Amino acid sequence: MLHRLRARVRHGALLFSAVSLVLGASALFTGGASAQDTRTRPPPTAPQPAQVFNALSALAQTALVVEGTVKEAISEFSEDTGPWTRFELTEVVVHFGEGKLERLALAQRGGNYPDGGMLVVSTSPEFVVGARYLVFLRNTSWNLTPVVGDYVFRLETEDGRQLLVGPTGGAVVDFDEDGVVLSEPLYAPADLNGSPPERLKEPLPARTLDVTQLSKGVQAFLDAKGLKIAGTYYDEPATRAKRLFVEDVPGKPPTESPGDDLPSDPETRPRN
Amino acid sequence: MKQPKFLLPLSLLSAVVLAVSAGHAARFRVCNGSPVKWRGDLNVHRNSCSIGDSGNSNTSYWNGVLQWDDLTSEVDDFRRRPSSDCTFDTDDGVNEVFRASRATLDGNNGVTFLQLGACFIGSNDIDQADVGVASDLPMTNPSPVAMGNEGRGTFVHEFGHFFGLLDENAGHGAMHQTPRPYTGGNQTASVFPTDTTGINSMYGLDSTRSNLLPSAHRVSSSTTSLLETGTVTACRGSSRNIRFYLGNSGSGGSGTYNLRVRLTTSSTGAGGTTAASFTHSLGGFSQGVFTLGFTVPNSLANGTYFIFVDMDHTSSITEVREGDNSTRSGQRLSVTCG
Numbered sequence: 001m002l003h004r005l006r007a008r009v010r011h012g013a014l015l016f017s018a019v020s021l022v023l024g025a026s027a028l029f030t031g032g033a034s035a036q037d038t039r040t041r042p043p044p045t046a047p048q049p050a051q052v053f054n055a056l057s058a059l060a061q062t063a064l065v066v067e068g069t070v071k072e073a074i075s076e077f078s079e080d081t082g083p084w085t086r087f088e089l090t091e092v093v094v095h096f097g098e099g100k101l102e103r104l105a106l107a108q109r110g111g112n113y114p115d116g117g118m119l120v121v122s123t124s125p126e127f128v129v130g131a132r133y134l135v136f137l138r139n140t141s142w143n144l145t146p147v148v149g150d151y152v153f154r155l156e157t158e159d160g161r162q163l164l165v166g167p168t169g170g171a172v173v174d175f176d177e178d179g180v181v182l183s184e185p186l187y188a189p190a191d192l193n194g195s196p197p198e199r200l201k202e203p204l205p206a207r208t209l210d211v212t213q214l215s216k217g218v219q220a221f222l223d224a225k226g227l228k229i230a231g232t233y234y235d236e237p238a239t240r241a242k243r244l245f246v247e248d249v250p251g252k253p254p255t256e257s258p259g260d261d262l263p264s265d266p267e268t269r270p271r272n
Numbered sequence: 273m274k275q276p277k278f279l280l281p282l283s284l285l286s287a288v289v290l291a292v293s294a295g296h297a298a299r300f301r302v303c304n305g306s307p308v309k310w311r312g313d314l315n316v317h318r319n320s321c322s323i324g325d326s327g328n329s330n331t332s333y334w335n336g337v338l339q340w341d342d343l344t345s346e347v348d349d350f351r352r353r354p355s356s357d358c359t360f361d362t363d364d365g366v367n368e369v370f371r372a373s374r375a376t377l378d379g380n381n382g383v384t385f386l387q388l389g390a391c392f393i394g395s396n397d398i399d400q401a402d403v404g405v406a407s408d409l410p411m412t413n414p415s416p417v418a419m420g421n422e423g424r425g426t427f428v429h430e431f432g433h434f435f436g437l438l439d440e441n442a443g444h445g446a447m448h449q450t451p452r453p454y455t456g457g458n459q460t461a462s463v464f465p466t467d468t469t470g471i472n473s474m475y476g477l478d479s480t481r482s483n484l485l486p487s488a489h490r491v492s493s494s495t496t497s498l499l500e501t502g503t504v505t506a507c508r509g510s511s512r513n514i515r516f517y518l519g520n521s522g523s524g525g526s527g528t529y530n531l532r533v534r535l536t537t538s539s540t541g542a543g544g545t546t547a548a549s550f551t552h553s554l555g556g557f558s559q560g561v562f563t564l565g566f567t568v569p570n571s572l573a574n575g576t577y578f579i580f581v582d583m584d585h586t587s588s589i590t591e592v593r594e595g596d597n598s599t600r601s602g603q604r605l606s607v608t609c610g
Contacts, residue, residue: 082363265352
């Protein structure tokens, strides 16, 4: 695949980053190591991230539920970290959690390479600069994104109704023990050329939840369980390193991975 | 999912051809309206430090990639990273597939990293992809009525991302969030018409054949559930209905095929007694939930029976993939009377 990477670099060097376009022309580059002095990295004792599979597992890992407008997307790149993007949220309203914030920084792995290419991570939300979001932020350590699972919703208005559009394009229609329930997709994925997400022909569901209604549902769930949104939001990951360790096969001794530079061996695909 | 359809027994109607919905298409990224996908040579590297050369994780890896690549033949070469390489790097030019701790993956079952070219004029490509699956997931073949986390379905899902598909919250398919639907057989974690419609839009399918597969699950918006659950008591000679999802993940119509409901005490589907037979057909990429009527055979001994559906049990059509034509319902039948 080395030739693919080289091909990307060749073409990419001539082109402006498409993610910058998606995220808005305000995307800026900074050095990867700069401007991190004031950021909070999780200590080794911070809770580890766990799977989000229902309302309880989501809310138990949530430190903050905030609403904010993505004012800016700042690309941060270094050879050691690869691309990261820091989203600056303004006009922040804290719905759950401690603190009175007006601005919030949300950094996540992925974004622009200096040559014009981009890294996307399947579990990281794609923010549109200028759009307003409701975001659930982790109270655990993290490596990829501080967002709790799929709990990030773009605010849209249609027929006078506020919609909360999830990462797969559906609107929030309910909140129950299983967590947020989304409708069939109402919006297509954003074109990487910067066009906004296109509204599909799917009719608006009869019932949708707005921020107030979802917040009430969350609060009712918390009350019923005797829980509260709590913990510390870390705006920096445990590590920004792009090279990470995989899990060893049981029985194999830990290794410093001396084989990184060795070539791969061919193997034969099994027959059906 | 569309409204349930009724199939009529063979004894009442020799051929039932129902118009069912074409599959909802899995979504993918676009650049200027063109799919963001692999173009040119593609190699996949298995990280053998975390995915052994044999065993269930190895089988899960191969099922994950071949569920897609058997349809499109996009992969040119498969390769194995040396076992001393116990890292991954999203920027090293190697398309690496590995298992990692759940914490490394932010608590997710799986994560796929895609390096894309620039989108400026025309289309753009996937230049590198790395797939990680949580190492604490069980890697055995999931039960056809499973409702939870497991590794094989995660591999299939992440390889969908590898080829460019996005997460789904609609449609009966592998790209749906967990829990996901399963079929039956030796590889219950499978692609469905929703997935193959999407991958066909991106790459085209090699074959114009059909591929029939049933499921005990239904997907309604963001929720996956079993169509039937529990154990119900029934007397010999009584009439019952059972619902199954039936799909055709191939691009070609099936033509008329035979379908049956079978009752057996074996959870794996061995043996048993046919309770009803039908003829049926499904168009390319079609799917639906069907209600099948049957009569509890008078010959059944007292006992608890699994309810199986067998699509094309007479092997009258040639399919893209065999071995995925039967599955069992989440409901069991306790026969104690009649």
